Amino acid sequence: MLENELYEQVDFVENPLYEKVISNLLEQQYSVVEDFFDPTEVEMLRNSLLEKYEEDNFKKAAIGNRINEVIEKTIRGDFILWLNEATAGEAEKTFFRKINNFVDYLNKTCFLGILYKEFHYALYPEGTFYKRHLDTFQNDDRRKLSMVCYLNDQDWKPEYGGELVIYTNENGVELPKTIYPFPGRVVIFESQILEHEVKPVKTERLSITGWLKTR
Ligand SMILES: O=C(O)CCC(=O)C(=O)O
């Protein structure tokens, strides 16, 4: 037993990327990282998303919880497909391996107690948006951290729109932070604290969005 405990401590390797995310979260309640996934992983996920979208597997995103869903195009206009880890393909398996690794790290270092996760692909067609909201308005206060990974084309330009705007608050003053959905970029933020919105997109915008949840 003692031997095992010792091994567990020796096993722990500090991960600079995850450490950066953690200190960002502590300091400003959100973090933006460019190298959470490598370019081949992003490309695989992007292709998988597009394939599934073309096969018509996506549905119009709703608001409210799963029992009380309302489709409200004046609030959000994206199409989504929930991911199932158990039946995931190669691209999604790789995705979940990394997410699980990250969750383990968070639970070991921050005692966040993340027990569940849920992720969906999202596609915002031209002209769509997601109005300012809090992710816990889905009646799910177990959502602790929101994660978005952008799967846009390599030549994505700021003028294509679809910025994520996070409304931070510094000493009682609201400070909107604009984050462009460049491919491979991952945004992580406190689900219960930070309101945010997706500005109208001028061209199709692709991502994976998900939540790390407590019990
Ligand atoms: O795609 C994004 O940048 C954010 C999406 C979002 O806010 C949501 O799905 O709840």
Ligand SMILES: [Fe+2]
């Ligand atoms: Fe959101």
